[in-house]
Amino acid sequence: MCGIFGIYGHPQSALMTYYGLYALQHRGQESTGIVSCEKDELTGKTKFNYHKGIGLVSEVFKDEKIITEYLKGTSAIGHNRYSTTGALNRSNIQPFVVHYKNGNLAIAHNGNLTNTRYLRNNLQSEGTIFQSSTDTEIILHLIARSQKEDQIEQIKDALNQIEGAYSLVILTDDKLIAVRDPYGFRPLALGVTEDGAYVVASETCAFDLINATYIRDVLPGEIVVIDDEVLKTGKIKSFWIEKKIEKQAFCIFEFIYFSRPDSKIFGENVDKVRRKLGKLLAHEHPAPNSTEEDKVIVINVPDSSNTATLGFVTESIKLGNNVKIEIGLIRSHYVGRTFIQPQQNMRELKVKVKFNTVKGVLQGRRVVIVDDSIVRGTTSKALVKLIKDAGAKEVHFRVASPPIKFPCYYGMDFPTQDELIASRLNGDVEKIREELGVESIGYLSVEKLLEAAPKHLSFCTACFTGNYPTLIEEKPEKFEYEIFIKSADEKFD
Template identity: 60%
Template structure:
């Protein structure tokens, strides 16, 4: 029973560096928040004795640190100067199938190819049905495998032409890293749903889902891979200092439908995505939350001698809470940011922590209150989102036991009312708290046990993001508005269209 959207995946790649596998390992470690179920690395090397290219791989269930806990993996197994890596999160039901662990790798008539995918294909069912009718056998339940089949079935002459033809047949959200015998290829879908950045280290190119993966290896951020861009990084790119770029045209929308939830919750605050720092955007979300719901309209019982306190639900809402306090102070409304909740960083995210007896116990293993801060005060809790409301209810109950004067809950995003079909895993619509209570805010407030509940509006969310990132870009807000920029088959079963 999750109370946050589940992460999708993180991808990383590096071309022509003597420590390619090790750099990929560090990159995946920084991207661990994007997928905590399994991890894998594939490298490319030329075997002089056998006179052919090989693609060794190492992947398994678990966190990056446990999957690659033996340094001999990098010395003896993952040899080669180019590598790609993948952290995975999947939907329930297919998560225990080792065949689904990425990167995938195959050998076909044009050589070796490996792929790692962050996103979700909207036309996966149609493609899978077509291949089944043609007698194609599948090794996994992941939609990523469909891309490899499209490449291998292409009648084009060169591998790049085959890849481009395959990409023209898929729809939805995809950021990809591909590794061939002598090339690293980075792809973002034409609508740009998922982030993907280009960097450089020691003269070698690298790509990653978020720039925090560059920071850990001291790589330089160059730019984002553009929506619809296919970057081919090979020896020619190294010599000319510029990768070859191809363009995929959008079939739907404006060619810019970047996932706004990346800014709200998913990405690390120290990352730069879609051309802007996540921390800056989240502070702006807090600013707009204060404009729509200033302290003076929220607090009801605050005594004159005690300022209202604002606490965040750590860690993803920390900067939004700071932005909320700062804007209220600018508006002349007294309040104070306090650390009222302590997070245990040695516990995994509540919805994937095994062995606990109850949902409440899971929350208590992750959070605890600072009673001396909360007692007798008017408390405003700032969180980034509410899905089912279960965690929120338990958190409020914990805070109530610390004897506050009043408790209010502010959310730096709108109510979540619909699923995502582009790479995030939300519950079914009827399980979402906003839908269960027909979007009646007062009933939702009663459900989680607060004196009042307030959300940032959909317009406020978009305006906050665009003020921080004023470039000519549009954002996907489907989970808040039900406006899907790319058509999807809403009847697709999760097993048929797995989020990876």
């Protein structure tokens, strides 16, 4: 899910990257980092400056001098981490930086490789030493070990060996390179600033903050190269990953949850798709009949279901159901997401810390909760309890996506299959209703989900259907060992 950003040809490249990462904070809150390329005008030599840390963008870069005085240069890349492969420690914070036979190289990765174990074992058996436990480092080693002479060919050589989901930004001494895997799992957009610098980002909301104009998406299987020649001519260089696939597989969950509603991904506005999800949900699973004397209220679970809730309510009214939208939950924006937290026993407390109820709105009312998805079900169950404790006489749940029954191996850190409530209860919606403690529950069907998405695209729905578009390593595993680093001014993680 991570957020990546890159820029080439801007005198304040690190500052632009900081703003870009700030706009992409929703895609990862564990750690962040920026690498800039600084060129000595007299000698022509380049050096890479970098700063990384655990925490939010505003925390890691709270000292302005890091951006203004240390991270100098006219090109930079940045990364916000949401971990899937690899534990949370300093050695796993991206971007990664190396110096190899062709110069400096930095890389930031959004996605998840599906042949990690095979590649890692092969590299280790040949003597490769790993400094982190993430799959991204594998890409660096494959590039460095390539026997090709040309740097782009080395990158192509590496990419032809990896499988799975990857959107990449790569920084070299004289280039910014953006890559998207042939399936197109994760989004990656290309833009240009007012003063002619080229930018790439996971979502277009990063462009809005720096007044950059969206040009187009990096296409599935495309390697986009930006250098000084491109700055002069305006002609973007493209190369292609030489790998045949049956069909593309854009992640449908980007529209459901990940991306910001003000972003454009896969060539479509997220807000538009989310509203349609809510509208189709109102057709498939209407709210209970509402009267003037006993009006049903509809509330969203802020913030990811806001737009779908608007669609649900407007369509419900069109269908003659006189429901009313209300704000029944208040979210604190000063705590992290409860979505997919590793500490299961702390989840209920975190829900209370994150959400509070508006008792005057909920008391004595029949309430419909609209949410974007249900993963484990623990958060949903705790929310229902909060709402009933606030005095709601009925609670009905509506979900703007199908039941999540299968783990994701392409960048969503879904738990193991037996932790998913829909899988654990064998897809029995009535049992899910009972466990959540609601009067009714309705999930959007896979058919309606795809109806809401752009028709000309092919989507990955593996977390709902189990139909994985790529081969998956048998029993995929995380490399959970820790690498601890200690210096005079650094404590153990």
